[in-house]
Amino acid sequence: MQTPAAPPQRSGLSNILGNLGWIAGGKGFGAVCSLAYLAVLSQSLGVRGFGHFSLIFGTGQALVAIVGFQTWKTLVRFGAEAVHRADWARFGRLVWLCGLIDAVGVAVGIALAAVIYYSFADALELNPDFVDMAFTFNCVLLVSRLTTATGIVRVLDRFDVATYVEALNPVGRLVAAFVILGIGASVERFLFAWAALELASAIAYWAAAWYLAPHAIRRQHFGNFGQVVRDHPGVLNFFGMTYAGSMLDALFRQGPLLAVGHFLGTSAAGIYRLADQLAQGFGKASQLLSRAVYPEFARARFADGMTGFRRLVLQVTAMAAGAGLVVTMLALAFGSDLLALLGGDDFARGGAVLIPLVAGAAFDLAGATYEPILHSLGHAFYPLVARALAGLALVAAVLQLAGLGAVGIGWAVAIGFACAYLLLSLLVWLTLRRASATA
Template identity: 50%
Template sequence: MEDVAQSGTKPRSLMARMLANVGWLVGGKAFGAICSLLYLAILTRSLGLKDFGHFALIFGTSQALIAIAGFQTWRTVVRFGVKHIHEGDWSGFGRLSMMAFLLDVLGAVIGCVIAYIAFYEFATELDLNPRLVDTAFWFNVAALWALVSAPTGIVRALDRFDIAVYVEALVPAGRLIAAAVIAVTGPDLVLFLIAWAAIDLLEAAVYWIVARWLCPQAIQFKFLPRAFEARHENPGLVKFFGITYISATLEAIFKHGPLLAVGYFVGTSAAGVYRLAHQLAQGLSKLSGLLSRAAYAQISRARVSADLTEFRKLASQTTRLAAVGGALVVIAVVTFGGHLLALLGGEDFRAGYAILIPLVLVSSIELASVAFEPVLHSTGHARLSLLARFVTVLTAAVGTSLLVNTYAEHGIAWSLVIGAAVGYLVMGLLAVVTLRKIQSGETTQTAL
């Protein structure tokens, strides 16, 4: 696991290693983005505004449940696993990985219970067609059991983003093929949902096979009985896990809650328009997710293996790169956003342009802050990122309550911008203060 350049023995800089990972992810996500735009166009034009609204609500609920019940164990595997890998402690890494697997299973079970309550008790509030309730529930069950959080963390901790690209390409490619076949043979909402569920389950199986292949000495069933010993072998793990779980839940509420709010306050058709605008905003802002994945793993690794100067340099360079990327995304969407929505879904969806602009601003703000959370997590200050997430969600919720009755879905979208901006300022300030405290502490130790 030595980080050496391909052409020699000189170690690559931290930024070069992160950009290499981003390069792999960009290649995979560019392919995925093209596939996503194509199958979205097929979906919207095949199903129409109303049925696509139902699809959006069902799929959006599954994404919210995955985020809430999934525990985001990959963060724990990366945060504590890189140290085991650096030291060659494969037994410790194996117990940590198997603990994450068991937590994923627990999360899936809890998520199924929540899904049952959501769809069988609140389907009317979500304006969901009664004939789709059973399908929606089982789709969410499949999505929950297709969680790949633990194996994703294993692959990222091992710094094998190249392999992850190929595995994750299965989903967009599979969805595009399935969408084309269903559209030709007879468009049907239920068939689309069945295909999406089957493809997600396939990806989960392949991810575990790959994790086992990359690290057979750690990914073994023999570590299951002693998996929870990882709590004692990794000081601070329980606290970190709890904080990151709550933080991820708040993030899920911020990302997926607005879609459900649109369905509740405005209606299914509006939810369809919102979903397409949101999907396009996310698709055009994929760089945020790419940098986040690479930055989280590389910054965690840097805190273990690099000095403070290099660590600070990596965080600063990542922030500047992300800010430029965010600005370019906003310019592109302002220029071409309305045409893209009409091209994908037809003229009925062009109205989503007014929603697309604030949603892209949110994605760009998140992109600009991509290095803040990894810095706080890797330095043992995860609770500060949780505070920032709470402020973000609270601000957005207050904004929604004030604007939704007057501006409907547009008010919800602009409330997210306000929340994201406030959260950016808070988390950025906390990250800067944390780095200065660390520098001051290490300088004092050196002087002594």
């Protein structure tokens, strides 16, 4: 088998736009599917049933974030140079280390899931009949959300392949939702279908990674982890930084939902979840942009020099700010009507919750490029500090505003994202200024 060459190089902005086009096309298609299956879920299960489903799924997502080291970021950050030079042995050693760390995270996550569901299910007002099923679902979710394969596909600049693989989940969920609706909707059936689709998507990602990088994923590259540390100075610190960042992301993404379940009950959690899903749908562009720019920033830093890197940063940051404004206007104009359309009358009162959640999503989108910028400049600690301080602001705001109900917790989320955006803006400005002065 012929050794693969390094991916062809293109100009930074065109590469980002190309990546973004593939991601946005896939995610846009997925968003349409998700709106349809969310409507089926919420209307067939009702407020309380959808609340149970949301708390189980949200807890699983929180566990994935808490024990996940975001190994795809490490592969992109430290593997980009090896891929650029077609050094597949060096890249392969890094892949195996990331895979091993992923596996350790899964083991820890399963242990945490057992503690949560068999000791604290009452705190979430979870139906006792759902405990065993919820634990099993969370175990499947942990295994399915390993990100090493995702990192391989992204660092090789094959966002087209990623788009096709990631389309499996929303399409499968849409088909499964209508099948379940026809045979009889229940929380158990939806969870089983979602778990099966997560596993199928994970298998497809690993198959794609093996197809794209067969010379990297070889047994002969496994085990020499000391060499990985020598090849990539700072890789262990980066693992630690991304792990802490993943935990803080869980605080922002899933913490408010669990707080609603704890303070206000299962039905309120269902209403909040649908509003939050819609707000995150409007704000998905932040994740799309971050995924598209991360590999390119990692390459541009050593391939284009500081001048080219700074120009690319300014272009993409301006694009993110404009997108944040557009998303906010669209969400405020059509969000409440869409929420009522999706969930029906029982969920219509979630429109008031949607406003602060959209505001938070807009801040998240406007700052979507900041973390990749700081990581590419070797300052992974900076976004961690900013998010930690913003997380403290979020927790304080939740405790102060929980008495106002789900709307109060929604405004706490907006405050947290606003604090993160302001702190990251300041850190990026100072870092770029210092880097330009020393270039």
